[in-house]
Amino acid sequence: MTKTTEELLTPVNCNWCTGCGNFGIWTAFKKAAVEKGWDNHNTALVAGIGCHGHILNFLNLSSFEGLHGRAIPVASGIKLANHKLNVFVFTGDGDCLSEGGNHFIHAARRNQNITVILHDNAIYGLTTGQTSPRSPKGFVSKSTPFGNIEEPLNPIQLAMAAGATFVARAYEGDIEHLKEIVIRANAHRGFAVIDVLQPCVTFNKLYTHIFYQENIYKLGREHDASKKPAALQKAMEWGLKKIPVGVIYESKAPSYEEQIPLLKSGSLVSNKIKKRDLTKLFSKYV
Amino acid sequence: MKPFTFSMGGEAGYGIASTSLNFSKLAMRSGYSCYTYLEYPSLIRGGHNVFFTTFSKEKISGPYKTIDFLVALNQETIDRHIENMSKGSMVMHDSAQKLNLPTGKSLHYVDIPFMSLARSLGAILLRDVVALGAAIALLDGDLKILDGIIKEEFAKKGEAAIKRNFEAAQAGFDYAKKYFSLAVKPILTPTKSTKKMIINGNEAVAFGALAGGMQFSAIYPMTPTSNILHVLAPLQEEYKFIYKQPEDEISAINMAIGASFAGARSMVATSGGGFCLMTEAFGLAGMTETPIVVIEGMRGAPATGLPTWTEQGDLRFILHAHQGEFPRIVLAPGDAEEAFHMTMKAFNLADKYQTPVVVLIDKLVCESFQSFAPLDSSKFKIDQGKITYDVIRNYQRYALSSDGISLRAPAGTGNHVMGNSDEHDTYGYSTEEIETRNAQMKKRMTKLTTCAKKELIEPKLYGPKNAELTVVGWGTTKGAVLETLKQLPKVNFLHLNWISPFPADSVAKHLKKAKKIVNVELNYSGQLGGLIAEKTGIKIADNILKFDGRPFFPEELVVELSKRL
Ligand SMILES: Cc1ncc(C[n+]2csc(CCOP(=O)(O)OP(=O)(O)O)c2C)c(N)n1
Ligand code: SF4
Numbered sequence: 001m002t003k004t005t006e007e008l009l010t011p012v013n014c015n016w017c018t019g020c021g022n023f024g025i026w027t028a029f030k031k032a033a034v035e036k037g038w039d040n041h042n043t044a045l046v047a048g049i050g051c052h053g054h055i056l057n058f059l060n061l062s063s064f065e066g067l068h069g070r071a072i073p074v075a076s077g078i079k080l081a082n083h084k085l086n087v088f089v090f091t092g093d094g095d096c097l098s099e100g101g102n103h104f105i106h107a108a109r110r111n112q113n114i115t116v117i118l119h120d121n122a123i124y125g126l127t128t129g130q131t132s133p134r135s136p137k138g139f140v141s142k143s144t145p146f147g148n149i150e151e152p153l154n155p156i157q158l159a160m161a162a163g164a165t166f167v168a169r170a171y172e173g174d175i176e177h178l179k180e181i182v183i184r185a186n187a188h189r190g191f192a193v194i195d196v197l198q199p200c201v202t203f204n205k206l207y208t209h210i211f212y213q214e215n216i217y218k219l220g221r222e223h224d225a226s227k228k229p230a231a232l233q234k235a236m237e238w239g240l241k242k243i244p245v246g247v248i249y250e251s252k253a254p255s256y257e258e259q260i261p262l263l264k265s266g267s268l269v270s271n272k273i274k275k276r277d278l279t280k281l282f283s284k285y286v
Numbered sequence: 287m288k289p290f291t292f293s294m295g296g297e298a299g300y301g302i303a304s305t306s307l308n309f310s311k312l313a314m315r316s317g318y319s320c321y322t323y324l325e326y327p328s329l330i331r332g333g334h335n336v337f338f339t340t341f342s343k344e345k346i347s348g349p350y351k352t353i354d355f356l357v358a359l360n361q362e363t364i365d366r367h368i369e370n371m372s373k374g375s376m377v378m379h380d381s382a383q384k385l386n387l388p389t390g391k392s393l394h395y396v397d398i399p400f401m402s403l404a405r406s407l408g409a410i411l412l413r414d415v416v417a418l419g420a421a422i423a424l425l426d427g428d429l430k431i432l433d434g435i436i437k438e439e440f441a442k443k444g445e446a447a448i449k450r451n452f453e454a455a456q457a458g459f460d461y462a463k464k465y466f467s468l469a470v471k472p473i474l475t476p477t478k479s480t481k482k483m484i485i486n487g488n489e490a491v492a493f494g495a496l497a498g499g500m501q502f503s504a505i506y507p508m509t510p511t512s513n514i515l516h517v518l519a520p521l522q523e524e525y526k527f528i529y530k531q532p533e534d535e536i537s538a539i540n541m542a543i544g545a546s547f548a549g550a551r552s553m554v555a556t557s558g559g560g561f562c563l564m565t566e567a568f569g570l571a572g573m574t575e576t577p578i579v580v581i582e583g584m585r586g587a588p589a590t591g592l593p594t595w596t597e598q599g600d601l602r603f604i605l606h607a608h609q610g611e612f613p614r615i616v617l618a619p620g621d622a623e624e625a626f627h628m629t630m631k632a633f634n635l636a637d638k639y640q641t642p643v644v645v646l647i648d649k650l651v652c653e654s655f656q657s658f659a660p661l662d663s664s665k666f667k668i669d670q671g672k673i674t675y676d677v678i679r680n681y682q683r684y685a686l687s688s689d690g691i692s693l694r695a696p697a698g699t700g701n702h703v704m705g706n707s708d709e710h711d712t713y714g715y716s717t718e719e720i721e722t723r724n725a726q727m728k729k730r731m732t733k734l735t736t737c738a739k740k741e742l743i744e745p746k747l748y749g750p751k752n753a754e755l756t757v758v759g760w761g762t763t764k765g766a767v768l769e770t771l772k773q774l775p776k777v778n779f780l781h782l783n784w785i786s787p788f789p790a791d792s793v794a795k796h797l798k799k800a801k802k803i804v805n806v807e808l809n810y811s812g813q814l815g816g817l818i819a820e821k822t823g824i825k826i827a828d829n830i831l832k833f834d835g836r837p838f839f840p841e842e843l844v845v846e847l848s849k850r851l
Contacts, residue, residue, distance in 0.1 A: 012716075039700075040697075040698075040699075040700050040701060040702050040703070041699075041700045044547075044548065044697040044698060049707070056706075057716055060702055061702070062697040062698070062703040063703075063704055064543075064544065064547050064574070064697070064704075065704075065705065065706045065707050065708060065716075066540060066543070066570055067540070067566055070536060070537075070566075070570075073532065073541045073544065074540045074541070074543055074547070075544060076530075076532075076537070076540075076541050077502065077542060077543060077545035077546070077552070078697065080502060080528055080550075081501070081528075081544070081545035081547075081548035081550035082548040082550075082697070082698050085697070085698050102534060102536075103533065103537055103540075105533075106533035106537070262522065262526060262528065268545075269549040269550050269696065269698070271501065273499040273551055273668055273670060274668060275497055275498070276496045276525055278497055278661075281493070281521075282483055282661065284438075286481065286483045286660070
């Protein structure tokens with residue numbers, strides 16, 4: 001059981017830019033891990049490729065850093081093999097919504113019991129500042145010097161439409177709030193998505209810390225996250241003073257793993273690897 | 287006994303494929319060795335389907351082209367196949383269909399009203415069964431054997447279905463006996479033989495995976511390997527594994543990697559096109575040293591190509607897919623029996639060498655039914671190689687070692703296990719330092735040398751030791767060449783089924799001794815020939831190549847090879 005955040009540190013020094021929003025996600029996650037005792041017996045992390053993916057080097061928890069866009073299917077495989085593990089995906093908006101969009105939709109549809117932490121900086125960080133599917137229309141970047149012509153994707157709406165059963169948004173600067181949401185998302189039995197507003201201080205001069213601090217508001221009691229139409233309405237909100245954070249949608253549905261009879265008696269890997277006797281099966285082929 | 291080929295053709299959608307299996311079983315249960323090859327277009331209804339079952343008392347290893355008995359359920363069957371009929375052979379048809387039957391060839395036409403007989407029994411779909419019953423009568427087979435097969439086939443559909451099929455077979459049988467008793471030839475007369483089973487390569491792979499301890503498979507459907515998933519999916523509960531249909535092949539292989547990272551023996555299966563999508567994660571498995579088994583069933587390519595036909599065009603692709611270099615093990619079984627054993631072995635190899643293992647087959651191996659002595663896995667033992675489930679102090683996933691293999695711990699064992707697609711140090715932390723990069727690269731590549739030393743099985747030489755001509759081939763061509771060798775005693779055959787690591791020494795040894803060499807492959811450029819030249823320095827100037835989607839047939843190889851003798 002992880003007891004202190006120090007235990008979660010590794011010999012590797014953080015290499016994010018000073019002021020990068022990834023620090024908040026890292027801190028909130030460590031706090032959640034200590035609070036819930038996530039350790040190398042009960043937890044596995046997966047990340048895509050991007051600045052966000054570096055987080056795995058800074059956490060003393062078992063992890064797999066795969067390919068750009070392909071974090072979710074790796075997590076799906078881990079979860080199917082050992083559904084007793086808490087499985088977290090750290091992904092970027094480019095990673096999750098552009099290169100890996102198909103996987104995001106289908107994992108949501110399957111309602112696998114996985115928590116996706118979307119480091120949403122509305123830019124490609126690691127490749128030094130191109131437009132992402134989260135960049136707003138008109139956004140000027142290295143790849144859109146004349147302004148972005150495309151409309152951005154709304155990951156909250158997309159996740160809900162695809163069938164995710166827990167969808168939240170948080171700002172990385174509010175560490176306590178993000179930590180609570182990470183814990184809730186993990187406790188939720190099903191596909192959980194957290195769209196984390198994560199300023200990229202180096203390449204995104206629009207969605208800055210100040211911008212988010214001025215424009216987000218916390219969803220209060222009046223928001224009933226169990227009602228999908230109302231939640232979809234909330235999901236559509238985005239603008240000055242109009243960026244809701246908190247749990248936007250949460251519903252109960254059996255997770256994918258819960259519906260596999262074989263997993264009722266234990267995880268897949270709890271069955272020892274052994275040679276199977278096929279005598280009975282072969283009798284059909286004589 | 288000379289091999290005898292029975293063929294039936296008709297439009298798609300009439301269950302020719304299941305009839306083909308029934309006929310194969312019938313031949314096997316009557317005491318014959320058999321091989322059934324199927325041709326069909328990439329359509330569900332309307333196209334032309336045909337099967338060829340060659341049987342004999344001696345072992346049959348490959349498909350034949352010459353037909354000795356043809357059941358024509360439509361005009362196309364006549365138009366396409368009549369030219370391949372042997373002299374004096376029989377063609378069964380229904381005159382009610384008014385087929386245009388060529389005269390001149392010394393063929394024996396047998397008119398059986400299978401349409402009206404089937405209709406009188408209530409279903410036109412029964413016509414294949416009527417025809418089968420009539421064929422059994424004309425070949426002196428035993429209808430009771432077919433009854434047994436029908437009973438098993440329709441066990442789930444109930445008594446009524448069984449009865450209808452019995453009646454249909456009986457109606458055909460009786461009609462032929464009544465009107466064509468003089469035409470009966472003792473070809474399928476039941477005879478005593480050793481116990482056999484009949485399977486195709488897809489089934490063999492699925493069985494190999496089950497016997498080999500597979501726990502997780504993710505397969506996106508694609509001809510010619512879809513049947514692997516059709517075999518596996520219903521067996522998951524009983525044999526305690528998971529089959530997952532993913533959203534695409536990229537997901538399939540990444541899921542398999544994830545499952546393997548958590549400790550499950552994992553596999554994917556696809557064809558060339560699906561493997562194209564898998565190539566990035568193929569190298570990821572190499573870089574992260576995650577064991578996975580990849581089944582690749584080749585078909586006519588590139589792009590969608592010839593979806594339901596065969597080719598050996600992916601050899602170089604499998605050997606080089608993905609950027610950069612990493613160790614990959616590539617096996618190329620030549621028939622279903624080899625596919626069974628090599629798939630089992632692939633799971634051990636993947637675990638022991640912690641790298642992807644490819645089992646490279648093709649449409650012919652995947653979908654042809656062949657009779658074998660019952661598959662025997664008694665010699666096989668699960669070997670997971672260097673693995674621990676204990677908590678190890680200061681665990682280092684990529685620790686250096688002389689054989690290149692590090693101690694693997696699955697995630698969830700309490701160790702800090704890192705799989706990292708970036709170059710990494712011994713723990714798995716990303717690094718770009720020169721020394722670490724060199725050490726890890728060498729460590730990974732050393733695994734292939736270790737594998738070559740410890741595992742490599744030399745290619746087998748079939749036929750006489752000293753021959754006038756040596757045929758070289760790999761994978762699927764085995765069957766046709768072995769059949770050819772029956773007729774050409776001065777020819778031998780070096781069959782490669784282990785491609786990477788490449789058995790360079792033994793290939794060179796055999797080829798240096800050969801008087802004349804010809805390379806036989808189902809592709810345009812002779813990819814194996816190129817590989818042999820690269821690995822041994824021996825250039826084979828003479829090639830027999832074919833890339834029209836059809837397999838080699840012994841009839842054509844006999845002609846081609848005889849020219850060289
Ligand atoms: C197949 C592939 N294409 C492109 C890249 C290059 N690449 C690396 S990270 C990245 C985008 C990063 O953006 P995002 O996912 O939003 O992550 P961030 O760096 O912003 O955290 C790209 C295009 C890659 N690694 N692999
Ligand atoms: S480039 Fe942006 S996202 Fe990447 S580390 Fe720097 S601030 Fe963070």
